[in-house]
Amino acid sequence: MLQLNNINKRFRLKDAKQSNTLCATDPRVSGRFFYALKDINIHCTAGQVVALLGANGAGKTTLLRVLSTALQADSGDICIDGQAVAKDLVYYRKSIGFLSGSTGLYARLTGFENLRYFGELYGLKAQALDTRINELVEQLQMTDFIHRRFDDYSTGMKQKVAIARAVLHQPKWVILDEPTTGLDIKAREVILSFIEGLKIQGVGVIFSTHDLSEVERLCEQVFVIDQGQVQFAGELQQLIQQGAGNLYQSVLSYMEQSA
Template sequence: MLEVRGLAKRFALPAQKDKAGARDPRDHDGWFHAVRNVEFSCAPGEVLGLLGPNGAGKTTTLRLLSTALKADAGSAWVDGVDLLQDPLAARQRIGFLSGSTGLYGRLTARENVEYFGRLHGMSAPYLKRRCDELFELLQMQDYGNKRADQLSTGMKQKCAIARTVVHEPRLVILDEPTTGLDVMSAKILLDFIASYKALRIPLIFSTHHLHEVEKLCDRVCVINRGKTAFHGTLEQLRHLGGSADLYDAFVGVINQRETARER
């Protein structure tokens, strides 16, 4: 179970921007408050979709949970461990896919995955079995021995996914995993995400593709201007947004929060 409460992160503003006056309500007192109060939960076996406009704070939120950034406030608990207070223990429990694959170009696809498995202390027999399993699930057998710098975008992304989960993490976080993929590659990844429900592992992924949310997600969290604007089921989102169409409901929720802020 993942429980996130009161998550906050700010960044220092350039002096000239601060003097020019705030354009965004998150700009004040010389700081940009990228994440101001994000809260959500994700139960074992649930897939949570993280939604929001560009610049809403989604990637910053995921980077905080991954411990790539240090939070200014808040908590995030998984299996009794506060990810924000104990980053070393957190990294043993988390599988995090960032916006870039970050593969080593001179290593083969399999060598990339095996390298990260060894970093997690996996034994050679266990690592071999795990790689065999992942390469079959993600349909990567045909290019396992091909160098990463010779792989297509879809191949690289699937390799990055395998690297992310090779150590069987207790929480999986994916930042826009299907961006730039063709239809077939995207389907393989979406099917892989869906398989995590049977493993009873919480999985969070951010996306701008609401059909992916409709297909996979049990719950959604909508972030706008660094705050949680909505957290609940898809049906609750439709009800609050005033439309059965998920795109219209999402826009409706964002507009409601903007109107409330202006009053």
């Protein structure tokens, strides 16, 4: 199991004027600090897809960046199988794959060259790496463009390569920040099917999305986050029932409770 326990994260505001302006409109501001995450607890078991829901600015991306160790929490622990990851950060980073809002891939390289480069950073050997890349090219339907320069790709093409990069090393847990945003219907379907495949393989997936149809299709567990706090944590069906069978209304009601 992958867990976040009592995670807190704050950011120092640039100046007193900014603090005073925000303090009047946002309860997360106190003094010279913006409290982005407050006592966050979430979990994901192997082979489970977990959704993080909430409005823009709710804290989802900050939470995922903490989970990926791109950001360090001010307090709280990340645990994997009951052990704090701080004791072996290298092992933890090898155990996860992370897709952020920006691809972080190189525009002048082809998609294949990008995957070769990052695969070598992961420590994968040449033959095993080529085999793995070919598997992902087929699964994510990248054959037609994988040897073209990355800078010439569409949004969907770039996202497919970015997802392939995140799972090259076959991590036990995958963290995805809005993986289907801005994609057309075909590309979106390929990525959702790929996530379903990860689930079948026993990989745990934590992802953020604004598309509730994706949640209904993929997820068992849901966490609704608003103003840096978890407003709901539980099973998808429980959340739906609380909205009298309407997932949209139920999610909206939890977001409005802290408004």
